[in-house]
C-alpha cells in the first residue's frame with residue numbers, strides 16, 4: 001500500500017501545485033509528511049510506552065495494565081500487531097548487509113542509559129531497560145554512527161537477531177563492541193539471561209529502519225532537538 005500511496009500523494013501535490021489548489025506551504029507540509037523507509041513504505045510511528053514486553057523488570061500485573069492501556073486511552077496509537085510482539089527474528093532479511101562478523105556485546109542499565117550522548121529528542125524521551133538501544137566507542141571508523149540502526153545476530157543463540165539503534169557513546173568500549181540494554185542483550189545471549197555478561201563473535205548487519213517504529217524502543221526520530 002505504502003509505495004502506491006506515496007506515489008498518489010506526490011501526484012496529488014503535483015496536480016495541486018499545477019492547479020493552484022494548495023497553498024505552497026500545504027504542499028511543503030505534505031512532502032515533509034512523506035517520510036518513507038528504505039523500501040519506499042511510508043513510515044509509521046507508534047509508542048508502546050513500555051518498550052519490550054519481554055523485559056523481566058515488569059511483573060505480570062504491569063504487563064496486564066499495559067495491555068489495558070493500549071486498548072484504552074492510547075488505543076488509536078497502536079495496531080493489534082504490536083501486542084505481544086517478539087522483538088527478535090530468527091536469521092536476517094535479504095536487505096541486511098554484513099557490517100562486522102565478530103562483534104562483542106555487554107549490557108548496561110538504569111541511570112547509565114539516561115541522557116544518551118546522541119541526544120534524547122531535546123529531553124522528550126529517556127531510554128529504559130526495555131528499550132532497544134546501544135552504545136559504541138566514539139570514532140569507530142566505518143562503524144555505526146549516532147542514530148544508526150544495526151541488526152545483531154548470534155548463531156549460538158538459536159540464530160536470533162535483534163534490531164537496535166545506536167544512540168550513545170561507550171567510554172570503555174573498543175571498535176567491534178556494542179553495549180546494549182538488558183532486553184536486547186538477553187535475546188542474543190545463549191542462556192537467554194544476563195548471566196554471561198559478555199558474549200562474543202556476533203554478526204552485525206546494516207539494516208532498514210524499523211517500520212512501524214516504536215518510540216519506546218528506539219527513541220524519537222530526531223535525537224537532537226531542532227533548536228540545538
Ligand SMILES: *[C@@H]1O[C@H](CO)[C@@H](O)[C@H](O)[C@H]1NC(C)=O
Pocket residue numbers: 057109110129182
Ligand atoms: C533496570 O535494570 C536495573 C539492573 O538490573 C535494575 O536495578 C532496575 O530496577 C531496572 N529499572 C527498572 C525501571 O525496572
